[in-house]
Amino acid sequence: FFRSFSWERLFFGLGEGFWNLLREMASPALREYSLAEVARHCTEGDGWVVISGEVYDLSKFYAIHPGGAHVLRSELGKDVTAVFQLYHNDSVLAKYGRKLKIGWVAGSKQFAGGEDGGQDGSVEFGDMVPYGDPIWYQRFNSPYYRSSHVQWRAKIRRLVSTLILPHIWVWAETLTAPPRDLMLELGRRGVLAALTGVPLSSLRAYLPAEVLAELPADYDYFHSLILFDEFARVGLASINAAICNGGVVAVSPILKFGSEEMKQRVAADLLLGRKLGALAVSEPGAGSDISGLATTAMREGEHFVLNGNKKWITNGAYADYFVTAVCTGKRGQEGLSFILVEKGTPGLTVRRLKIRASAISGTAYLDFNNCRVPVANLMGEENQGFRLILLNFNHERFWISTCACRLARICLEESIKYAMKRKTFDRYLHQHQSIRMKIAAMAREVESLQAWIESLAYQMCTMAPEEANMKIGDVMALVKVQASRVYEKCARETTQVFGGNALYCEGVGRKIEVAVGQVKGYQIPGGAEDVMDDFAARVAFRRAQWAAKL
Numbered sequence: 001f002f003r004s005f006s007w008e009r010l011f012f013g014l015g016e017g018f019w020n021l022l023r024e025m026a027s028p029a030l031r032e033y034s035l036a037e038v039a040r041h042c043t044e045g046d047g048w049v050v051i052s053g054e055v056y057d058l059s060k061f062y063a064i065h066p067g068g069a070h071v072l073r074s075e076l077g078k079d080v081t082a083v084f085q086l087y088h089n090d091s092v093l094a095k096y097g098r099k100l101k102i103g104w105v106a107g108s109k110q111f112a113g114g115e116d117g118g119q120d121g122s123v124e125f126g127d128m129v130p131y132g133d134p135i136w137y138q139r140f141n142s143p144y145y146r147s148s149h150v151q152w153r154a155k156i157r158r159l160v161s162t163l164i165l166p167h168i169w170v171w172a173e174t175l176t177a178p179p180r181d182l183m184l185e186l187g188r189r190g191v192l193a194a195l196t197g198v199p200l201s202s203l204r205a206y207l208p209a210e211v212l213a214e215l216p217a218d219y220d221y222f223h224s225l226i227l228f229d230e231f232a233r234v235g236l237a238s239i240n241a242a243i244c245n246g247g248v249v250a251v252s253p254i255l256k257f258g259s260e261e262m263k264q265r266v267a268a269d270l271l272l273g274r275k276l277g278a279l280a281v282s283e284p285g286a287g288s289d290i291s292g293l294a295t296t297a298m299r300e301g302e303h304f305v306l307n308g309n310k311k312w313i314t315n316g317a318y319a320d321y322f323v324t325a326v327c328t329g330k331r332g333q334e335g336l337s338f339i340l341v342e343k344g345t346p347g348l349t350v351r352r353l354k355i356r357a358s359a360i361s362g363t364a365y366l367d368f369n370n371c372r373v374p375v376a377n378l379m380g381e382e383n384q385g386f387r388l389i390l391l392n393f394n395h396e397r398f399w400i401s402t403c404a405c406r407l408a409r410i411c412l413e414e415s416i417k418y419a420m421k422r423k424t425f426d427r428y429l430h431q432h433q434s435i436r437m438k439i440a441a442m443a444r445e446v447e448s449l450q451a452w453i454e455s456l457a458y459q460m461c462t463m464a465p466e467e468a469n470m471k472i473g474d475v476m477a478l479v480k481v482q483a484s485r486v487y488e489k490c491a492r493e494t495t496q497v498f499g500g501n502a503l504y505c506e507g508v509g510r511k512i513e514v515a516v517g518q519v520k521g522y523q524i525p526g527g528a529e530d531v532m533d534d535f536a537a538r539v540a541f542r543r544a545q546w547a548a549k550l
Contacts, residue, residue, distance in 0.1 A: 030101065030102065030103045030104070031102075031103045032103055032104055032105070032106050033055050033102075033103050033104070033105060033106065034105070034106050035050070035079070035105060035106075038050055038055055038077060038078075038079075038105070039077045039078070040077065041057075041059075041076070041077055042076040042077030042078075043076065044062055044069070044073070044076075045059060046059050047059055047062055047072065047076035047077065048076065048077060048102070049072075049075060049076060049077070049078060049079070049080045049084075050078070050079040050080065050081065050105055051079075051080060051081050051084050051093070052081050052108075053081075053104055053105050053108025054097075054101055054103070054104050054105070054108070055101070055102050055103045055104060055105060056097070056100040056101050056102065057100055057102045058072060058076065058100065061096065061100055062076075067087070079105075082421055085417075085421055085508070086421045086422060086508065087507060087508055088507060088508055089507060089508050089509075089510045089511065090165075094165075094166045124137070124138055124139070125137040125138070125150075125153065125154070125157075126138070126157075129413050129416055129417060130416060130443075131409065131412050131413065131416070131442075131443045131446060131447065132409065132412070132413035132416070133409075134229070134409075134450055135447060135450075137153075142454075144222055144454055144457070144458060145222060146218070148216040148217070148218050148223070149216075149222055149223060149226060151216070152216055152223050152226055152227075153226050153230065156191070156226060156227055156230040156231070157230050157233075159186075159189060159191065160230055160231060160233060160234065163182060163185065163186075164182070164231075164234055164239070164243070165233075165234060167179075168234050168235070168236050168239050169510075171239060171360055172236050172238055172239060172357065172359075172360060175359070175360045176317070176318075176352075176359050176360060176362065177242070177317070177318040177360065177362055178242040178243050178276075178360065180273075182243070183243070183273035183276070184272070184273045184274070185273075186243070186273055187211070187271060187272035187273030187274070188210075188211060188214075188272070188273075189211075189214050190207075190211050190212070190214030190215040191227070192247050192251070192270070192271050192272070192273055193207060193211065193215065193247075193271045194215060194219065194223065194224065194227050195224075195227065195244055195247030195248050195251070195252075196247055196248070196251050196252040196255055196271075197221065197224050197248075197252055197395050197398075198252060198255045198256065199219070200212070200215055200217070200219050202255060203215075203255070203271070205263075205264075206263060206264075206267040206268045206271055207268065207271055207272070211271075211272070220461045221398075221457040221458075221460040221461050222454075222457050222458075222461065224398070224457070225398075225402055225453065225454070225457050228244070228248075228398075228399050228402040228403060228406075229402050229403075229405070229406045231243065231244055231403075232402065232403040232405075232406035232407055233406060233410070235407065235410050235511045235514070236357075236514060236518075237358070237361075237403070237407070237514075237518040237521050237522075238357060238358040238359070238360050238361040239360060239361075240403060241314050241315070241358070241361040241521075242315065242360045242361045242362065244399070245278075245279075245314045245315050245361070246270075246276050246277040246278055246279075246315045246319065247270075247277075248395060248396060248399045249279040249314075249323075249392065249395070249396045249399075250270075250277035250278050250279045250315075250319070250321070250322075250323045251267075251270045251271065251277050252392065252395055253279070253323050253338065253379065253388065253392045254266065254267065254270070254277070254321075254323060254340065254379070255267060256388075256391070256392075257338060257379040257380045257388050258340070258379050259376070259378075259379075261376060262340060262376065262377065262379070266321060266340070269320075270321070275320035275321065276315060276318060276319050276320055276321075277315070277319055277320065277321045277322070277323065278313050278314065278315040278316045278319035278321070278322050278323070278362075278364075279313070279314075279322075279323050279392075279396075280310040280313050280316065280322045280323065280324040280325065280341070280366055281293070281310070281324075281325040281389065282310065282311055282312045282313070283295060283308070283309055283310055283311055284309055284311045287312070287524070287528065288527050288528045288531040288532075289531075290325070290333075290336070290386065290389055290390075291331075291332050291333045291336075291386070293325055293326070293327060293331075293336065294308055294327065294331065295307070295308025295309065295310065295324070295325070295326045295327065295368060296308055296326060296327045296328075297326035297327065297328045297337065297339055297373070298328075299328070299375070299382075300372075302374060302375050302376075303372045303373060303374055303375060304326070304328070304339060304372070304373045304374075304375060304377075304378070305370055305371065305372055305373075306324070306326060306339070306341070306347070306348075306368040306370075306371040306372075306373060307368055307369060307370060307371070308326070308368050309365065309366060309367050309368070310322075310324065310365070310366040310368075311353070311365050311366075312353070312363060312525075313363065313364045313365070313366055314361055314362070314363055314525070315361065315362050315364075316350060316362060316363065316364030316365075316366060317350060317352040317362030317363065317364040318362045319343060319362075319364075320342065320343045321340055321341070321342055321343070322340070322341040322342075322343075322348075322366065323338060323340060323379070324338070324339050324340070324341050324366075325337075325338060325385060325389055326338075326339055326385075328382050328383055328385075329382070329383040333386040334383060334386070335383050336383065336385035336386045336389065337378060337379075337380070337381075337382050337383060337384070337385040338378070338379035338380055338385045338388050338389070339373055339377050339378055339379065340373075340377040340379060341368075341371065341373050341377070342373075342377075345371055345372070345373060346371065346372065347368060347369045347370045347371030347372065348366065348367070348368060348371045349366070349367040349369070350364050350365075350366055350367075351364060351365045351366075351367070352364055352365075353365050356517055357514065357517065358521075390473065391469055393473075393476075393526065393527065394468075394469065394472065394473060394476050396526050397476045397477065397479070397480040397526050397527065398453075398456065398457075398460075398476065400480055400483065400484075400522055400525065400526045401449075401453055401476075401479045401480050401482075401483035402453055402483075403522070404483035404484055404486065404487040404522040405446065405449045405450055405453060405483055405486065405487075407487050407490075407515065407518065407522075408442070408445065408446050408449070408483075408486045408487040408489075408490040408491075409446050409450075409490075410511060410515075411442065411487075411490035411491055411493070411494035411512065411515055412439065412442040412443060412446055412490060412494070414494060414498075414511055414512060415438070415439060415442065415493070415494045415497040415498070416430075416439060418497060418498060418501075418508065418509075419435050419439065419497060429497065435497060438493045438494075438496065438497060441489075441493065442489070442490045442493055442494070445486045445489060445490065446486060446490065449479075449482055449483055449486050452479055452482065453479060453483075456472060456475065456476060456479060459471070459472055460472070473539075474535065474536040474539035474540070475536070477527060477532040477533075477535050477536045478532065478533070478536045480526060480527060480532055481529045481532045481533055481536075483522065484519065484522040484523040484529060485529070487515075487518075487519055487522055488519045488523070490515075491512075491515035491516045491518075491519050492516070494512050494515065495512065495515075495516060498512050
């Protein structure tokens, strides 16, 4: 019995709720304290502190404090919120807080503002740092958002705040794939289905009723915008890509262009998180130049035989299905097709690529060596794949732009918070005009970009799909370029605000240290900046000829 029994299955099968319950049982009972009570505990062997209204017992932590015991000596028995926030980020409390927290201060507002606030549109949403969230979260009216958007926003923020944010730094350093239980939970909550941007009516055949009930009945591109934005709040591009990339760029084209037989075969597993997908377009010799793709798929009876390579395939290291762009005819735009390739198909070899700080996103190199794939796995018509690839890019670039906008916003938000507590030359940073100018410049860029993205979302909501595909591709390319450049500028400016702390992988600048390196991941994937600008300009000149008659 013991040889065949799976202890791993037992432990993981108990579920996260069981382990959370055990942790709660092991934690000390929490209660309310007065500041006077806290002040009495001010010695090395009996030292308490207050951080953001919560009381922590540092008696056993004092000697092992990573910054040294001496820095705590004069702070015991006090409210140390300001000094704590000056040198630490939220991950410190996430790591140690559960073990050290013993209660809260009388009169403090637990969970003020709130991730649960604003569901009826009457309460501000979030922590209210100016420009730290889209401005309609805080004080502006908007013509775009309805009550279902407000409720969806609250739901997604709760999910991200509880299931993902507490774990991001550990996952980024230790995992090589997204946690399986997380993907299954996101599948059950309808999140993976929502990532695809496919209308609810097109999902009914592949999802159980309880999952469909998790999605707003009037789901539209503003729900997608909220979803993309809230997931980008994690601040780490690798985590976001590990969780979201497959649904956005691989599952979406399966649902839009795959045969009914294909969708019946694979859609449910992908939408519920039981299996994962990846988009395989880029090659060693062709990235943004789609017409230069060289991987071939020659038809032999009821199979295509694939030969060639794919590179920089996000999620490829652990994907179960690859939506693969291949040449089924002559090389170039007129001979491209989309084919679905399953993991484990003979002739397919997958090798993980080393991308800085991105192990969890699973970037891979694919080699196809006489890889035989059934003709039934063709998506759309043979040799008509170029148009499908371009249509798929619109959804991908919308996602990339929204994510880059939020990451730029994180730089702005963190800069404001840091400027309120850090002093140089006996003045807070926000009292220096040069810092205020940086904040203003970032706010202009971020809010302008947000408005442009919302304008595109409105077009996608009000145009028929074919009309939108014809009219917005060039503008979407420009927005994608603007998004990566705004993020680049904000990453640069916030580095100047944080100074040396922006170079440190721990501490208060942790979210900022990753920003400069992450920018590259938004400048290149989905279409390099120069290629996008050139594409949009060429469309402009074509329109100048036939529309303006110039």
